[in-house]
Amino acid sequence: MLALSLQLGATAKAVAFVMAGRSLNDVLADGSVVKPDLRAGVQALSFAVLRNWGMARALRELLASREPMPPVDALLCTALALLVSEPDSGASYTDFTLVNQAVDAAKSHSKTRSSASFINATLRRFLRERETLMKQARQSEEAQYNHPQWWIDQMRREQPHKWQTILAANQMKPSLTLRVNLAKTTMSEFIAVLDEQGVAWHEADSALVQTKQDMACGLALQDAPPVTSLPHYAVGWFSVQDLAAQGAATQLLSDEFLFELVVRARQGHKIRVLDACAAPGGKTTHLIERLLQAFAHAGMPVLSGDDWGKHFEVIALEVDAKRAKRIHENLSRLKQRAIVKITDAANLASWWDGTPFDAVLLDAPCTASGIVRRHPDVRWLRRESDATAMGHIQLAMLQALWATLRTQGRLLYATCSVFETEGGVVKQRFLQANGNAKALDSHGLWLPSLQHDGFYDALFDKTAD
Ligand SMILES: C[S@@+](CC[C@H](N)C(=O)[O-])C[C@H]1O[C@@H](n2cnc3c(N)ncnc32)[C@H](O)[C@@H]1O
DSSP: OOOHHHHHHHHHHHHHHHHTTOOHHHHHHOTTTSOGGGHHHHHHHHHHHHHTHHHHHHHHHHHOSSOOOHHHHHHHHHHHHHHTSOTTSSOOOOHHHHHHHHHHHHHTSHHHHTTHHHHHHHHHHHHHHHHHHHHHHTTSHHHHHOSOHHHHHHHHHHOTTTHHHHHHHTTSOOOEEEEEOTTTOOHHHHHHHHHHTTOOEEEOOTTTTTOOGGGOOEEEESSOOOGGGSTTTTTTSEEEOOHHHHHHHHHHTOHHHHHHHHHHHHTTOOEEEEESSOTTOHHHHHHHHHHHHHHHHTTOOOOSGGGTTTSEEEEEEESOHHHHHHHHHHHHHTTOOOEEEESOTTOGGGTOOSOOEEEEEEEOOOOOTTOTTTOTTHHHHOOTTHHHHHHHHHHHHHHHHHTTEEEEEEEEEEESOOSGGGTHHHHHHHHHHOTTEEEEEEEEEEOOOSSOOOEEEEEEEEOOO
16 A cells, blocks of 8 residues: 555645646646556545645644745645544544654655654644634634635525535535436346445435436445446446436426427427537436437337437537547447537537527536535635636527527526526526527526535527517
8 A cells, every 4th residue: 555645745736736726637637746556545635635625724824823835835734634624534544643644745855854843743733732723713714614715705695594504515525426327227127236236325316307207317326436346337327427417408308398309200300409518428428318218118219320310319519629538438338329529519600500409408617616525626726706707608608509499499508506697697697688588497506415416407498589
């Protein structure tokens, strides 16, 4: 096993990069920052550190009268964050092991070596005075809730009765949620295989994703084993997808709308579905699964080769070529087909042939403020003005894509944000600007909870002009 001191040193470096504005995923993938053999350990430690960074910074301010040099500060705050993290945080070391290893980490780097005794003394003082220091630190809301102050203030303004629950939910470790591929298997068949292999699971709530019981496909696993080790991953029996995200395809292609689409297909129309912001393809593949299932139920199965494209066509757009590769990988694992185009969805001239769509999904780029459980760096990376700026971009995309929808077609606008300016505000502005848009019932704002991420969705029907 790799020495903890090595992992602590690399974690401090990784977190310092995050605080300078780089996403944790980007930093972890950068071999010049985190060596590949340290990656898994550094990821687990970084998650725990980022979840406790507000408290760690406040403690460091109380413990050191002057701000230490950046590398020393990063290591000290990293160690403090781990000393205050929950026992199940992925950093379950005894206090003394952590302190000793942090001191060893300091000694092994030229930029921190001369401060090793300072780090040692400061951390040991923390252990002696922990209760008093933490009580004092909690006077700062940033320390108490481990989010930036502007974020706390905004949540309090927008959700006066729920803001504390939301901030607490952001601190939780998410479970691994799967979407069973009902075009390939059934819930009972997949569950039987999980049981055989001793994988603990519980069914996610089908009422949450608003679909009939026989089309419900969410399963949460208590532990998070490596996904590829789960049965039949390679042959596409399931995908990893949060429960709130599963609500997107089930609301756009609801049971009742799918029935209409099947009738339309019987009348000889090819059904056209657009996923405008598609990578890595989680929702594209779910849309396809629902179409496959609905056509199979109707006795019009789409089984293979030439049948694909007979009743429906799915187009997936993505502006980022690297991310678009992931759509192809997911389609191929699930043995599905879609037309993938690398382009700016809002620039219709670059990709649209003028044939209208029956259904459009705009899973828009956003601040990701709803997926802080899975990406604990997000809260420290965002700036106060970001949500409003993203809201403007989303409205412009929504407006452009509206033109591609046929009359009586449906569009679902979704974001994984909990800020109003990337949800309800965009919906209202869009409705005000488009007399032919009618809002249909949809889930709206999903606040993050133990069961799922934070998410927003609004469903529109296009009425005759
Ligand atoms: C929220 S993610 C989509 C997640 C995806 N729907 C899924 O469920 O797997 C938003 C995606 O939109 C892409 N994107 C951002 N701006 C875009 C644009 N103008 N046109 C097309 N894609 C865009 C981003 O690169 C990102 O991959």
